[in-house]
Amino acid sequence: QATKDTAPILPGATLGVLGGGQLGRMFVQTAQAMGYFTAVLDKDETSPAGLVSHHHIRTGYEDPQGLAELARLCDAVTTEFENVPAGALNQLATSLPVSPAGSAVAIAQDRAAEKAHFVKCGVPCAPYAVIETAAQLAAVNDALLPGILKTARMGYDGKGQIRVKTRAELVAAWDELKQVACVLEKMLPLAHECSVIVARSRSGDIVNLPVQRNLHRDGILAVTEVFAGNVPPVQAEQAIAAAKSVAIGLDYVGVLCVEFFVLENGQLVVNEIAPRPHNSGHYSQNALDVSQFELQVRCMANLPLVQPRQHSATIMLNLLGDLWFSGGVAKTPAWDEILQLPGAHLHLYGKVDAKPGRKMGHLNITAATPEKARETALKATAILG
Ligand code: ADP
Ligand code: MG
Known part of the structure; x- marks a missing residue:
């Protein structure tokens, strides 16, 4: 029985997104392909999502007029940027459906709140301490060293983190981070990293993408591989169950x-x-029958959620701005050669200028077997140089 809150918002309606980055762009493109109109709120004139959206409101996230205009245009709103002020989401939620809720986003924005949530859900996380005062710093247990000091807020792509071996290094690191609220985590011996994307509807239905194995370089995601056996089945099942309980909680x-x-x-x-959708879920555009962006549309519009099915082994390679330079000189990557490779799917975000470390696009490689995908990924890497 659909209530006002769970009534489907059908194609022809307008879906809005706070944030105009690449995640917003792929959301907009997917929503449009399904027959929706789109609106983006982002103050950047040339934001990747704003450039392709029906409507682009060029204001900051907390601009009352910008938010009012978004609410007027849209039938539902989502976000693509995790540091959108929760207050902006709460403001919009007074007049239209907003997903995810400001309260959930607020937890994800703060590492201390996030860790407390993991503990509450019974999902194990790294041993940690919250450091907001000099007294808390002095009281840190030696068992947390060596560790990583991370700012509680606004960190991403390895930014706002300092690795510390001793108490003296810890004190210096907190100074370097301007003594803002931080979390100190014990440094753990990693075999590998993985991620799971789940999508949950207003009525509580939940589906998941397969477990993704991720490789980071300099704190930035570089490669995601998804195929059977890629993460041992025991851990894969645990990860899916844990991701679902974090979402339900x-x-x-x-x-x-x-x-x-x-x-x-x-x-x-x-x-x-x-x-929000995640860089490690981009492979879903070409290797699954439902992408993470389609799931985002379905969730916000109260459409049915279907469990995605993987039809190809896949490797995603992130395309950072570094590929646009060779020995400091600007170049254009050889897309023609890349597109000659079987199963190579190019996604570029339309960013105006390439900078080292900037996410410019990604390359999804699909194949019948993991071996074939690896072979193609090696060729692509050689071409990109
Ligand atoms: P970000 O928000 O920048 O992605 P993360 O907390 O995910 O920050 O940390 C970035 C990377 O640093 C992780 O992907 C992992 O490789 C490494 N890392 C973070 N925390 C730990 C830890 N406690 N032990 C070992 N490695 C870690
Ligand atoms: Mg991370």
């Missing part, structure tokens, strides 16, 4: 990514969550 509506560590002893430990 938040009464989450929308697409949620949960990142995990698999330790050398086989133990699965949750790392962090992202309240």
